[in-house]
Amino acid sequence: MLEGKHIILGITGGIAAYKSAMLARLLIKAGAEVQVVMTPSAKEFITPVTLSALTGKPVVSEFFTANTGEWHSHVDLGLWADAMVIAPATACTIGKMASGVADNMLVTTYLSAKAPVFVAPAMDLDMMAHPSTVRNLATLRSYGNHIIEAASGELASHLTGKGRMQEPEVIVAELERFFASTSQLAGKKVLVTAGPTYEKIDPVRFIGNYSSGKMGYAIADEAARRGAEVTIVSGPVSIKPTVPGVRVVNVESARQMLAACEEAFSQTDIAIMCAAVADYAPANPADRKIKREKEDVPVINLVKNPDIAATLGARKQPGQSLVGFALETDNEHANALDKLRRKNLDMIALNSLRDAGAGFGTDTNVITLIDATGAETRLPLMPKTEAAACILDAINNL
Numbered sequence: 001m002l003e004g005k006h007i008i009l010g011i012t013g014g015i016a017a018y019k020s021a022m023l024a025r026l027l028i029k030a031g032a033e034v035q036v037v038m039t040p041s042a043k044e045f046i047t048p049v050t051l052s053a054l055t056g057k058p059v060v061s062e063f064f065t066a067n068t069g070e071w072h073s074h075v076d077l078g079l080w081a082d083a084m085v086i087a088p089a090t091a092c093t094i095g096k097m098a099s100g101v102a103d104n105m106l107v108t109t110y111l112s113a114k115a116p117v118f119v120a121p122a123m124d125l126d127m128m129a130h131p132s133t134v135r136n137l138a139t140l141r142s143y144g145n146h147i148i149e150a151a152s153g154e155l156a157s158h159l160t161g162k163g164r165m166q167e168p169e170v171i172v173a174e175l176e177r178f179f180a181s182t183s184q185l186a187g188k189k190v191l192v193t194a195g196p197t198y199e200k201i202d203p204v205r206f207i208g209n210y211s212s213g214k215m216g217y218a219i220a221d222e223a224a225r226r227g228a229e230v231t232i233v234s235g236p237v238s239i240k241p242t243v244p245g246v247r248v249v250n251v252e253s254a255r256q257m258l259a260a261c262e263e264a265f266s267q268t269d270i271a272i273m274c275a276a277v278a279d280y281a282p283a284n285p286a287d288r289k290i291k292r293e294k295e296d297v298p299v300i301n302l303v304k305n306p307d308i309a310a311t312l313g314a315r316k317q318p319g320q321s322l323v324g325f326a327l328e329t330d331n332e333h334a335n336a337l338d339k340l341r342r343k344n345l346d347m348i349a350l351n352s353l354r355d356a357g358a359g360f361g362t363d364t365n366v367i368t369l370i371d372a373t374g375a376e377t378r379l380p381l382m383p384k385t386e387a388a389a390c391i392l393d394a395i396n397n398l
């Protein structure tokens with residue numbers, strides 16, 4: 001998986017920098033081309049000579065070569081890379097990356113990198129647990145960076161706890177897994193619905209729900225990371241895809257969402273219906289604001305909205321996969337299975353409002369995947385970004 005890949009190995013100033021030599025060696029052995037970029041303080045821990053000898057490339061550390069004035073272009077490096085791995089990543093560099101403090105070659109390269117970035121933190125346990133480190137790592141995650149969680153064990157301080165940089169073998173395996181997954185959906189077209197629908201009552205009021213779009217956008221981002229051409233048909237939300245190239249079709253009502261899905265579906269390999277579509281819409285939305293002072297309490301008659309998933313399910317062709325969600329409050333498995341069968345789905349992702357941290361608005365979810373045979377796999381509480389990866393893995397295995 002790493003054959004021919006261009007990897008920037010960023011090294012910062014921590015004791016674990018001695019392991020970076022082994023990491024460079026393993027990457028080279030796996031067929032990658034490795035360019036080391038070190039912070040000035042990293043050179044206190046491991047010499048550039050060792051790393052340039054291992055990688056066959058001069059190490060980059062300064063903006064200029066002192067005696068010739070030659071400029072080292074972080075922009076070119078950022079474009080060259082298929083991945084950037086920062087190992088070890090100290091609390092200081094993580095903080096600079098989170099807030100864009102571009103005062104060295106490593107951070108400027110990070111800010112210019114178009115490729116996925118992997119960060120392997122290494123520091124003492126108290127630094128690791130400090131709220132600023134926790135917040136900075138969460139910020140990097142929100143930028144789409146991959147955090148290779150530090151391991152627990154004996155630390156340089158001789159204290160024991162979380163803060164050890166993962167072993168080079170683990171980091172290489174993580175990169176291999178990543179490159180394997182990015183090619184998984186190459187050439188596939190994926191359609192995702194996300195967010196709520198708004199059904200107009202009058203020009204200023206609507207019937208809606210609490211969906212934030214986080215689950216659907218996480219799926220769309222992950223599918224794009226895996227090489228798919230992704231379209232999100234999105235109800236009104238305040239978020240955007242984080243992966244470049246994801247196409248967003250903005251809609252408001254269930255009928256508009258249906259029209260956009262119908263247009264895209266014949267060209268789609270995998271459709272994932274994550275939107276919380278309103279089941280009913282006002283039959284006769286008013287074209288002027290309903291005035292409280294002048295009118296009696298209005299009676300709003302509702303009509304049934306079209307079922308988008310069922311409509312696509314009826315048109316599904318061999319080779320197309322259709323996956324739905326079920327948001328339940330009770331009798332979860334039976335209700336989800338009933339939806340899967342009625343809508344001709346290949347799989348349904350059940351989330352229950354009875355599970356803490358699941359459902360609307362949260363950054364986490366608790367998903368149970370149910371296939372057409374009724375077999376279920378319950379996943380633990382996890383970030384929606386990880387749940388998205390599990391859902392796509394399961395679709396791949398269908």
Ligand code: PMT
Binds near residue numbers: 195277309324359360
């Ligand atoms: O957006 P978030 O805040 O991150 O929240 C995520 C979520 C809770 C919205 C998501 O995880 C979820 O469960 N989405 C589906 C919610 C829902 O409407 O479930 P349902 O059981 O009512 O619908 C079943 C399936 O049919 C869903 O795939 C739904 O998209 C689809 N449907 C429903 C009604 C309708 N008229 N047309 C549809 O296509």
